[in-house]
Amino acid sequence: MGLLSKKDSKLIMDPLADNNPITIQVLGICSALAITAQLKPSIVMAISVMFVMGVGNIVISLMRNIIPSKIRIIVQLIVVATLVIIVDQVLKAFAYELSKELSVFIGLIITNCIIMGRFEAFALGNGVWRSFLDGIGNAAGYGVILIIVGFFRELLGSGTLFGFPVLGSPVDKTGLYAIGYENNGFMVLPPMALIVVGIIIWVQRSRNKDLIEEN
Amino acid sequence: MEHLELFFKSVFVDNMVFAYFLGMCSYLAVSKKVSTAVGLGAAVIFVLTVTVPLNWLLDQYILQEGALAWLGPEYADYDLSFLSFILFIATIATMVQLVEIVVEKFSPSLYNSLGIFLPLIAVNCAILGGSLFMQSRDIASFDLALNYGFSSGIGWFLAILAIAAIREKIRYSNVPAPLRGLGITFIITGLMAIGFMSFGGMLTGGGEETTSLEGSGNNVGMQVESNNESTETVEVSTLISE
Numbered sequence: 001m002g003l004l005s006k007k008d009s010k011l012i013m014d015p016l017a018d019n020n021p022i023t024i025q026v027l028g029i030c031s032a033l034a035i036t037a038q039l040k041p042s043i044v045m046a047i048s049v050m051f052v053m054g055v056g057n058i059v060i061s062l063m064r065n066i067i068p069s070k071i072r073i074i075v076q077l078i079v080v081a082t083l084v085i086i087v088d089q090v091l092k093a094f095a096y097e098l099s100k101e102l103s104v105f106i107g108l109i110i111t112n113c114i115i116m117g118r119f120e121a122f123a124l125g126n127g128v129w130r131s132f133l134d135g136i137g138n139a140a141g142y143g144v145i146l147i148i149v150g151f152f153r154e155l156l157g158s159g160t161l162f163g164f165p166v167l168g169s170p171v172d173k174t175g176l177y178a179i180g181y182e183n184n185g186f187m188v189l190p191p192m193a194l195i196v197v198g199i200i201i202w203v204q205r206s207r208n209k210d211l212i213e214e215n
Numbered sequence: 216m217e218h219l220e221l222f223f224k225s226v227f228v229d230n231m232v233f234a235y236f237l238g239m240c241s242y243l244a245v246s247k248k249v250s251t252a253v254g255l256g257a258a259v260i261f262v263l264t265v266t267v268p269l270n271w272l273l274d275q276y277i278l279q280e281g282a283l284a285w286l287g288p289e290y291a292d293y294d295l296s297f298l299s300f301i302l303f304i305a306t307i308a309t310m311v312q313l314v315e316i317v318v319e320k321f322s323p324s325l326y327n328s329l330g331i332f333l334p335l336i337a338v339n340c341a342i343l344g345g346s347l348f349m350q351s352r353d354i355a356s357f358d359l360a361l362n363y364g365f366s367s368g369i370g371w372f373l374a375i376l377a378i379a380a381i382r383e384k385i386r387y388s389n390v391p392a393p394l395r396g397l398g399i400t401f402i403i404t405g406l407m408a409i410g411f412m413s414f415g416g417m418l419t420g421g422g423e424e425t426t427s428l429e430g431s432g433n434n435v436g437m438q439v440e441s442n443n444e445s446t447e448t449v450e451v452s453t454l455i456s457e
Contacts, residue, residue, distance in 0.1 A: 023397070026240065026243050026244060026397060027240060028240065029236065029239035029240055029243065030235075030236050030237050030238065030239045030240065030340040030344075031236075031340075032236075033236040033239065034235055034236045034237075073308060073337055073338070074305070074308045074309070074312070077304045077305070077308050077337070077338070078301065078304075078305065081300045081301040081304045081305075082301060084300055085297060085298070085300050085301060088297070088300070089297060103351060104344060104347035104348060104351055107299075107300050107343065107347045108237070108340050108343060108344055108347065110300055110304050110343060111304075111338050111339065111340040111342070111343045111344075112340070113240040113338060113340075116338045189412065190233070190234060190235075190236065190408060191233070191405045191406070191408035191409045191412065192405065193236070193405075194236075194401050194402065194404050194405030194408060195401070195402055195405035195406075197401050198394070198398050198399070198401035198402040198405065199402075201393075201394070201397055201398040201401065202391075202393050202394050202398050203393075204393075205392075205393035205394070205398065206392075206393035209392075209393075
């Protein structure tokens with residue numbers, strides 16, 4: 001980490017665990033839950049958010065001294081919306097199937113509270129480089145949770161990872177299925193995303209007692 | 216009839232919170248007390264009812280492929296749908312700001328109870344989600360769009376009211392320490408979503424299912440046990456994937 005000072009690397013590492021946007025700050029839950037039934041859309045979503053947050057934080061940070069504070073929300077929304085249009089068009093051009101699958105949720109990156117939250121809390125008051133690192137760090141923390149949830153839901157729900165069967169074939173009864181294993185079809189349904197995230201929070205907070213809430 | 220069907224579909228089957236997790240951030244953040252939850256819920260109903268029809272007009276007359284035909288035949292080939300995100304969010308942000316100013320001017324008491332939530336709403340995914348779903352589902356007419364906005368708002372309102380009531384009660388329960396607060400709220404919401412899934416059969420014509428599954432919102436615990444019936448699960452998952 002020759003490039004990054006200690007303070008800077010903290011900006012990136014903190015959101016990955018102890019200040020995770022999803023499990024601690026409770027930001028950006030909507031998209032985290034809806035698209036995690038499989039691993040692939042989760043990863044695409046994580047990358048898209050990382051792009052939007054990195055670039056968005058740079059832009060807002062550059063403009064932070066000229067944005068009138070009364071209309072800053074509208075300015076922020078326009079910046080994010082422009083970036084999301086870029087992401088959406090790129091996905092439509094190069095990964096059409098996937099963009100159909102993600103449907104409105106790419107558009108909903110605009111209102112992803114992580115992005116607005118970091119703009120408000122960080123990019124409006126900090127320099128460009130630090131804002132960029134903060135954006136990347138938070139997007140990474142968000143992406144990690146997405147990938148964990150997507151991994152478990154796809155593995156337990158359909159027995160595949162990235163669409164490849166890893167536990168054997170349920171039709172021919174090979175692999176784990178030969179000894180009577182069954183896919184838990186329930187995992188691919190939306191409510192299980194909530195419960196999986198709940199369990200992640202449980203595990204994280206029992207490992208780090210400082211994070212436990214009073215009530 | 217069409218209206219009634221859309222109403223029930225948006226309130227129960229396609230509930231913003233339980234089927235699509237829209238507006239989860241404010242749903243989790245503002246659901247500690249019933250009174251504030253009611254305020255935010257009312258504001259969401261109001262803003263959705265206003266913005267969805269407005270964005271429907273935008274979509275029909277400006278954004279869709281060929282929508283600009285009313286300007287003259289030479290405009291008929293334009294397809295501006297890639298601009299929809301930015302126009303929708305601009306409409307929403309402006310509407311929210313406008314509503315805030317108007318309410319502050321004419322009804323200070325309403326402003327005091329509702330006003331603090333209005334800025335929160337501009338970035339609530341449920342609002343933009345309402346408009347985007349309206350667009351992707353090709354809602355056919357203006358009054359259907361109005362109905363869709365209103366009933367989605369009602370669905371969101373119901374969800375936040377329910378979780379706020381549960382959270383007020385759960386304060387007296389002995390929840391394992393690491394689960395307290397956020398964790399248990401997630402899991403309860405998950406269980407409620409499982410309960411709401413049973414409304415899935417309501418509008419697909421399954422006669423017996425409809426009667427047997429009514430009132431399932433109340434006994435979420437029982438639903439968890441009976442969800443092994445794969446037919447139901449499959450039905451719901453097809454509904455969701457639509």
